[in-house]
Amino acid sequence: MSDIGQPTQLLCLSCGNLLSPDEVTDTCPSCGSNIDVDELLRLYDYAARVYYYGHQYRLVYEEQEHSEQRTRHCLQFAGEAFAWTMLAVLSGVVGNAAYDLVKVIVTKIRKAVADGKVNDRDYSALLSLSEDELNDLFCSAKSFTNDMDGLTKEVRLAIIEEIAVDAMTHQPQLMAQMTQFMKGKKLGEKNKKKFIELLRATVAQQQKHIHPKKGSLNDRWNRIEPR
Numbered sequence: 001m002s003d004i005g006q007p008t009q010l011l012c013l014s015c016g017n018l019l020s021p022d023e024v025t026d027t028c029p030s031c032g033s034n035i036d037v038d039e040l041l042r043l044y045d046y047a048a049r050v051y052y053y054g055h056q057y058r059l060v061y062e063e064q065e066h067s068e069q070r071t072r073h074c075l076q077f078a079g080e081a082f083a084w085t086m087l088a089v090l091s092g093v094v095g096n097a098a099y100d101l102v103k104v105i106v107t108k109i110r111k112a113v114a115d116g117k118v119n120d121r122d123y124s125a126l127l128s129l130s131e132d133e134l135n136d137l138f139c140s141a142k143s144f145t146n147d148m149d150g151l152t153k154e155v156r157l158a159i160i161e162e163i164a165v166d167a168m169t170h171q172p173q174l175m176a177q178m179t180q181f182m183k184g185k186k187l188g189e190k191n192k193k194k195f196i197e198l199l200r201a202t203v204a205q206q207q208k209h210i211h212p213k214k215g216s217l218n219d220r221w222n223r224i225e226p227r
């Protein structure tokens with residue numbers, strides 16, 4: 001997969017401002033709220049993966065369903081501004097933020113991006129995001145965080161395959177077995193079963209690893225002024 005990596009900015013989960021990491025010690029310079037940077041980076045990683053697998057791949061594989069051709073895609077991650085946007089969306093999907101509040105945060109993120117706060121790449125697709133596209137982000141987040149509910153079997157399997165392949169690149173032992181498997185060397189029924197179990201465990205472990213603690217996206221954005 002394209003590497004998600006570390007973001008260049010941090011999002012305050014109280015006031016929704018994007019902050020430069022050197023401005024942040026343990027409090028937000030804009031609103032004074034505490035920021036647990038380690039936790040924030042874990043949430044960022046989670047949101048980035050939900051965006052990458054649950055939205056980017058969902059769109060290409062759903063599109064592909066209407067065509068005759070079946071190809072595997074290898075997508076570049078769309079960038080941190082989309083991950084922060086997805087984190088805002090997740091605060092209303094996994095967390096308890098109201099839709100209107102999420103929209104306020106998304107608008108703030110887009111404004112910060114328009115002002116050049118995040119400039120690691122071109123974000124015109126985010127700046128021109130329509131209401132329908134924002135709703136589609138909600139659909140992706142809801143589906144991905146709910147065992148890919150609502151997706152066709154083909155799309156779901158294609159996404160699982162992407163996650164598995166990416167997980168394998170971090171597991172040399174599994175990678176070696178997979179390579180042997182691909183080369184057509186017979187694994188034997190017993191080894192094949194073992195291999196599939198290993199693969200399943202790897203995917204489950206990876207998903208568990210990135211999933212945030214229960215409630216960690218609840219009661220966010222408490223420094224947003226009443227509208």
Ligand SMILES: [Zn+2]
Pocket residue numbers: 012013014015016017028029030031032033223
């Ligand atoms: Zn703040």
